[in-house]
Amino acid sequence: MKIGILCYPTYGGSGIVATELGMSLAKKGYEVHFISSELPARLDMTDPNIFFHKVNVQTYPLFKHQPFDIALSSTIYQVVKLYKLDILHAHYAIPYAYAAFFAKQMLKEENADIPLVTTLHGTDITLVGQHPSYKHAVEFSINQSDKITTVSESLKSDTLKFFKITKEIEVITNFIDNTEFEDLKTCQRNHFANEDEKILIHVSNLRPVKRIKDVLDIFNKVEKSVKSKLLILGDGPDVEVINEFINENPHLINKIKLLGKVDNLYQILKFADVFLLPSEQESFGLAALEAMAAETPVISSNAGGIPEVNIQGETGFLAEVGNVEAMASYAIKLLSDDKLLAEIKTKAKARALEFDLVNILPIYEKMYEETLAEFH
Numbered sequence: 001m002k003i004g005i006l007c008y009p010t011y012g013g014s015g016i017v018a019t020e021l022g023m024s025l026a027k028k029g030y031e032v033h034f035i036s037s038e039l040p041a042r043l044d045m046t047d048p049n050i051f052f053h054k055v056n057v058q059t060y061p062l063f064k065h066q067p068f069d070i071a072l073s074s075t076i077y078q079v080v081k082l083y084k085l086d087i088l089h090a091h092y093a094i095p096y097a098y099a100a101f102f103a104k105q106m107l108k109e110e111n112a113d114i115p116l117v118t119t120l121h122g123t124d125i126t127l128v129g130q131h132p133s134y135k136h137a138v139e140f141s142i143n144q145s146d147k148i149t150t151v152s153e154s155l156k157s158d159t160l161k162f163f164k165i166t167k168e169i170e171v172i173t174n175f176i177d178n179t180e181f182e183d184l185k186t187c188q189r190n191h192f193a194n195e196d197e198k199i200l201i202h203v204s205n206l207r208p209v210k211r212i213k214d215v216l217d218i219f220n221k222v223e224k225s226v227k228s229k230l231l232i233l234g235d236g237p238d239v240e241v242i243n244e245f246i247n248e249n250p251h252l253i254n255k256i257k258l259l260g261k262v263d264n265l266y267q268i269l270k271f272a273d274v275f276l277l278p279s280e281q282e283s284f285g286l287a288a289l290e291a292m293a294a295e296t297p298v299i300s301s302n303a304g305g306i307p308e309v310n311i312q313g314e315t316g317f318l319a320e321v322g323n324v325e326a327m328a329s330y331a332i333k334l335l336s337d338d339k340l341l342a343e344i345k346t347k348a349k350a351r352a353l354e355f356d357l358v359n360i361l362p363i364y365e366k367m368y369e370e371t372l373a374e375f376h
């Protein structure tokens with residue numbers, strides 16, 4: 001089967017899921033064609049079954065805004081025809097499902113139409129997709145897809161709540177390749193904290209939806225009871241919030257470290273003691289699953305699909321969005337009790353194994369087969 005994957009190339013969760021899925025399919029012998037504005041961050045181009053097609057946006061003095069969606073649909077159309085793709089898989093409704101619809105219309109003219117699967121990832125439904133500038137186009141493109149999937153039950157119900165959806169939605173959760181956490185080079189924990197200090201960690205694209213201020217407030221409370229350090233990984237607009245917080249709390253300057261977008265995320269997750277995810281919205285929480293695969297318990301909000309991943313008292317702890325007090329108390333409880341911490345670490349890993357790639361990949365393969373069969 002020849003599969004076309006349309007995704008964001010950046011470090012966002014949808015791009016990571018699309019890339020990891022495509023690479024795993026390629027390893028199984030599928031021919032996988034990525035169509036994106038840049039080479040996706042984690043894509044291994046040494047695999048002979050992987051192809052990359054860059055969307056080339058032409059500038060022209062008349063354009064105030066370059067028409068990316070037109071260039072995208074033209075690229076999809078060309079790649080489908082040239083490489084004789086069997087199926088398209090759009091990750092994130094806008095602009096991918098939207099542009100794929102127009103590519104399909106062009107292909108239809110030549111009796112060369114192929115099925116389109118759209119996977120909704122979260123903010124395309126709960127945040128940006130709600131905006132009046134996009135809402136109707138999002139609803140239209142979802143309904144025009146031949147198959148719709150969401151990454152959690154929660155996102156499925158949000159999709160049905162916010163949009164008039166005329167088709168069945170299948171839930172196929174995010175996944176993790178647990179083998180990537182084996183044989184990781186020994187971590188340099190002592191580069192970040194002394195032996196008597198615990199490490200709290202947060203990883204995100206530092207957008208308002210991640211509630212970075214809550215991460216900092218939780219740490220501020222924890223640090224008063226438990227000797228600890230806070231590591232923040234990732235980059236985004238709310239990096240300013242961190243700088244402002246440190247400015248107002250100068251005594252924490254040597255306790256909070258920003259690492260930016262690192263390449264060895266899994267190694268660093270392995271020596272963290274607690275992962276903080278107090279998000280306002282989170283359709284699934286891939287970052288939490290990555291932490292759990294590294295045996296790091298998660299203290300999170302109970303937003304969206306997080307409770308489908310992080311189990312209260314088992315793999316970590318959850319509280320209402322914004323309840324910094326409760327999240328800090330849970331962290332103090334966990335970090336002050338080595339026996340409890342060890343137990344929760346083990347259970348977090350066991351939970352991550354339930355979402356292993358070997359369990360989820362066959363669900364995607366079956367979905368492709370069924371979609372193709374229904375289409376033809």
Ligand code: GMT
Nearest residue numbers: 012013014121122281282283284285286
């Ligand atoms: O929230 C992000 O950091 C990025 C965003 C994306 O679409 O790239 O992530 C969403 O998709 C991930 C993969 O399916 C989910 O695990 C995240 O929970 C989801 N983020 C939100 O819903 C806020």
